Amino acid sequence: MEEIIKVENLCKIFTLHVLRGKMITGCKNISFSLPRGAFLGLLGPSGVGKSTILKCIYRTYLPTSGFIRYLSPSCGEIDLARASDYQVLQVRQEMSYVAQFLRIIPRVPAIDIVAERLWQQGWAVEEGRQQAGEYLTRLGITRKLWDAYPVTFSGGEQQRINLARALITRPRLLLLDEPTASLDAENKRVVLNLLAELKSAGTSIIGIFHDLEAANQVVDNILVLESSLDWKK
């Protein structure tokens, strides 16, 4: 099967100049590959480097060494560890990344935060909003919150806004950092269903999970990261 992403010996070391050059290991010698359309779960103790891996793939972090080979319809095979900023911006249009912690755009109503991703892809304003409304409804965000600013939302509501924003574009590659962490059982189920749906429509997914039970319902494969910074299948 064709691979959409292949990570080889990925290392990320932070050099903190403000702390006299102190070095911190984000992740070390990570290798794995993701077949197209598959769902890979990342598990492991806190601080082991799970978020770091996702951020290196999205290039919010600049990898220190190793390769992240990504197969893109628009760019061919590119190494995200070394691609230019413009290449990364281009490839990001095919991806969605849901961060562990929220960073919501201020003073933008919930529905527009979600619709914005479609507008960027050239959708008309009203169509974008309508589609956003459908996702919000499915994710159980009631209509009375659509016009409100998400800064005041609960953790679980914010997480669902973020998910709606990521899923609505039906990305080729979806990167999820603890997507169900602040959700109750019912909402967790809804989100897992949506992910399964997206996957069967062809999206490839890498997701970090705390809870093995949730992970097991949706993933094809699990990568367990250990504190020794080795990994095994």
Add this chain to the structure above:
Amino acid sequence: MVPEKNNLLLEVKELVKVYGSQCSYCLKLTGAQAERQLCPECGSVVACNRISLKLHAGEILGVVGESGSGKSTLVRCLYFDEEATGGEAYLACYGEGKINILQENAQRKRYLCNYLLGIVYQNPQLGLNFNFSCGGNIAEKLLAAGVRSVDQVRQSAARLLVKTEVPVERMDELPGNFSGGMQQRVQIAKALAHNPPLLLLDEITTGLDVSVQARVLDLIRQLQHQMGIAMLVISHDLGVIRLLTDRTLVMKNGQVVESGLTDQILEDPQHPYTQLLVNSLL
């Protein structure tokens, strides 16, 4: 592979601006490494020390750095308020991108400002004529860009004020009657009058109340969505940069010390100075 040169709008190569007599050591003895901008040999101030950048059509590029690092000088050289000491700048929509605009004569530079470039300054006094009404300020720009009919000028001015959320019924008042935030909006309306492909924004929210800042930033975001104008956004405020830009340059002592995707600059800054900057924010 994505063609790197695809829809490049502005390319600046090694732009230099020295204030003072200038000697052959100026560039070597100043900059981020030397941690100074004052040439120890001749006492000149090197405001911009070989700055290069690329801006693509429709893109918003941020430039951050401490005050005095040369951000404003860069923009003012690009708008010809200051004459660059050296370097090159090319605009894709001018002379097929083959003419160094920094070397053009005064008349051609005026053409560039009237047709292809817009600027908004931190201080509205610089961007607006306080003896003209708001409408008059915009009209001035429209006339310079070749609009001739009086009716059309008034209509366009009114439309621009609506777009920038300035009450149209106040269009005949002097800018001095307005609050700082409103003056900034009028300045933005004026800068947009001739529909330039490139807008230069120099610390446009500095000194405004936080809530007023927010509205001006929202306006910029809106304009970018609606019109897809490329912008060079100068700010020392990382919050502004985070909100508006995809890519960011970090300047120190007249040089670019780091550039990258804005989220990467903020979350994984590489240069010691950028780390300091980000850490003082959080």
